[in-house]
Amino acid sequence: MTSSAVPGDTPDQQPGEGLRADAERNRCRILAAARSLYARAGLGVSMASIAREAGVGQATLSRRFPTKDALVAAVFAERMDAYAAAVTVALDDPDPWHGFTGYLHSVCAMQAADRGFADVLTRAFPAAKALEARRAEVYDGLLELIARAKNTGHLRDDFTHQDVVILLIANAGVVTATGDAAPDTWRRLVAHMIRSYAAPGAPIPPLPEAPPPTALYRAMVRLTRDTTV
The missing domain is CATH 1.10.10.60 (Homeodomain-like)
Structure with a gap:
């Protein structure tokens, strides 16, 4: 047999x-x-x-x-642990605005390093109780981080936690679209978004250089191929 x-x-x-x-x-x-x-x-x-x-x-x-x-x-259990640790590190920063901007950069860097995790942060998994519990823990910390950053006068009053979700969705799209062709493009996106979140007079990080046109073109070609397969 x-x-x-x-x-x-x-x-x-x-x-x-x-x-x-x-x-x-x-x-x-x-x-x-x-x-x-x-x-x-x-x-x-x-x-x-x-x-x-x-x-x-x-x-x-x-x-x-x-x-x-x-x-x-x-x-993604370990990745979610790192995700939770990022907000803890941000809350421990004596400068809440710096902690807030550092948190956004750290989480977007996690997305850039792992396309799967980029997706995890922009989707819900109701059946995965432990994963969703970790997400809820980060959410509570994020609300506190946002409130502290606003109290410094550096974060716009009309900023909401939903704006973080919007950033993660946008960044996931950039990471997916650019891939290896222009892998640092996400950094410029995050820098631009932080500038849009900043109140007048807030210290803002320098703007990274834009990716070369040839790199973006390669990304566009790759994305076209991926969507036509």
Whole structure:
């Protein structure tokens, strides 16, 4: 009798320590594959592609992670910890305006480093309770950070927490569109947005140079190819 199992795919019916070790190895392979694919291509990567990259069958992937939300939550647990730590660092800054601008730059840098995480910060995952709890924790800290920055007189009174979400959505789009062709473009976007948030007289960071026209053209060509495949 022949087996149709994918190499590296271990059925869950075998008892004993060997099963637990194999199951853990499969879980680690799935997480590594998902982390790599999401970082390069965002959350649009299919579960089937992740299973192939991990060298396991889709049944094994489904046993380890019954839903995509569960997989996303496991893959980005550490990233969400870093996301929460960023607002803590900002709140610890003795200069609330500097803490606020530093927070925006840090979070947008996280997006630029990982397309999957760029998507995570602009989507909701109701079934991933731990991930959403972390997001809620950051939200509470962000509200305090915004209030402190306004009290300095440097952040515009009409700025709201929704503006941070808008920035993250815009930055995710820039990161996706420019890719490796113009990888630092997001820095100029963030600098421009911080300038728009600043009240008159507020200290603002220098504006990074614009990407070369040739780099933006390459990004546009790549984006066109991606959307026509």
